[in-house]
Amino acid sequence: MTATDELIEDYLGRLETAARTLPSAQRAELLAEIKAHIEITLSQEGHQDEATVRTVLDRLGTPEDIVREAGAEAEPSPRAAATGRRAVGAFELVAVILLLIGGIVLPGLGWVIGVVLLWASARWTTLDKLIGTLIFPGGLAVGVWFLFFWSGSSVCSADGACKTSGAGLASTICLVATVGSIGSAAYLLRRAKHPAM
Numbered sequence: 001m002t003a004t005d006e007l008i009e010d011y012l013g014r015l016e017t018a019a020r021t022l023p024s025a026q027r028a029e030l031l032a033e034i035k036a037h038i039e040i041t042l043s044q045e046g047h048q049d050e051a052t053v054r055t056v057l058d059r060l061g062t063p064e065d066i067v068r069e070a071g072a073e074a075e076p077s078p079r080a081a082a083t084g085r086r087a088v089g090a091f092e093l094v095a096v097i098l099l100l101i102g103g104i105v106l107p108g109l110g111w112v113i114g115v116v117l118l119w120a121s122a123r124w125t126t127l128d129k130l131i132g133t134l135i136f137p138g139g140l141a142v143g144v145w146f147l148f149f150w151s152g153s154s155v156c157s158a159d160g161a162c163k164t165s166g167a168g169l170a171s172t173i174c175l176v177a178t179v180g181s182i183g184s185a186a187y188l189l190r191r192a193k194h195p196a197m
Contacts, residue, residue, distance in 0.1 A: 007053050011057050021067065038056060088193060092123050095188075096118075098111065099184070132188050140181050140182075
């Protein structure tokens with residue numbers, strides 16, 4: 001084995017050791033890619049003396065840096081890549097739950113925390129965040145409030161009979177708030193499975 005071969009083998013050995021943290025398929029692909037890159041680059045150089053090999057390896061960077069970069073740019077699972085989806089993170093899930101029922105669980109504060117988490121996440125686009133904030137502000141708490149606490153106005157006739165007007169309006173607002181909040185939450189969960197554009 002020549003000195004240049006030893007340099008390449010040593011480099012690939014260090015790369016294989018550093019890549020043990022990667023999934024096996026990604027590790028094998030990375031090793032094959034780097035090995036092919038070295039062979040192609042050296043064949044284009046026309047000669048394989050020790051100085052040329054060292055230059056090629058130096059340009060690649062350290063094996064540890066290559067593995068670190070490969071780990072940071074790791075692709076989602078093959079199934080996720082095929083469907084264009086990825087798992088919803090706990091951060092995003094908590095944000096959606098608080099947007100939906102935060103006003104009920106923590107009145108006056110829960111929904112606001114949900115909005116803060118929504119805007120803090122990089123998973124959604126600005127349009128997604130606006131939809132989550134504006135449709136329907138307050139989440140299900142608004143519908144609950146209208147359903148249980150808003151009685152409308154009473155209209156009494158001359159004979160003493162009184163009717164409460166606005167019950168239908170309260171029911172309508174409750175329905176719109178419920179459908180809007182659930183629809184917004186479902187939309188955000190669906191969008192969280194796709195990379196932000």
